[in-house]
Amino acid sequence: MRWASRIPKYIKSQQRFNPINTKYTIEIIRQIKIMSEDTLFTKIVNRQIPADILFQDERVTAFRDINPQAPCHILIVPNKPIPSVNQVRPEDEAVLGYLFIVARNLAVQQGISAAGYRLIINCGDNGGQEVYHLHMHLLGGKRIGRMVTGS
Numbered sequence: 001m002r003w004a005s006r007i008p009k010y011i012k013s014q015q016r017f018n019p020i021n022t023k024y025t026i027e028i029i030r031q032i033k034i035m036s037e038d039t040l041f042t043k044i045v046n047r048q049i050p051a052d053i054l055f056q057d058e059r060v061t062a063f064r065d066i067n068p069q070a071p072c073h074i075l076i077v078p079n080k081p082i083p084s085v086n087q088v089r090p091e092d093e094a095v096l097g098y099l100f101i102v103a104r105n106l107a108v109q110q111g112i113s114a115a116g117y118r119l120i121i122n123c124g125d126n127g128g129q130e131v132y133h134l135h136m137h138l139l140g141g142k143r144i145g146r147m148v149t150g151s
């Protein structure tokens with residue numbers, strides 16, 4: 001299995017933590033579980049579950065958010081399941097840059113480009129990330145407001 005080959009490398013990368021420390025052992029097991037399962041967004045990318053897909057190529061898929069926070073709310077997702085910004089690697093640079101190109105193109109296509117829009121990437125619990133498959137939110141079609149809200 002492809003994911004299994006990544007486990008020793010991942011555990012080695014965790015050696016800065018005490019390996020018998022329960023908290024980090026649980027975290028490693030959680031990460032292995034995440035790596036071994038298809039994410040929700042991988043299932044959308046592979047069309048195993050339905051979504052309103054607006055764009056797809058060999059690198060990126062973009063689809064409408066199921067719970068839109070603005071008249072236009074699109075998720076732009078690398079087809080390769082990077083869990084979050086914390087797991088980004090140098091070789092991901094091209095696809096991460098490409099997310100912006102796809103966002104720009106979709107903003108034009110959706111007619112929100114001139115008025116402006118917001119791009120968001122949430123990371124981890126404090127960042128409000130719910131789905132651990134890195135994604136960019138494209139929000140527009142109304143005034144989004146400045147920066148963050150309290151919720």
Ligand code: 5GP
Nearest residue numbers: 051063064065066067122128129130131132
């Ligand atoms: P996060 O909070 O991880 O940055 O954003 C996850 C987003 O995924 C949320 O805005 C949520 O509404 C959206 N989402 C969760 N489940 C589904 C789904 O099954 N389909 C679609 N299209 N969006 C989803």
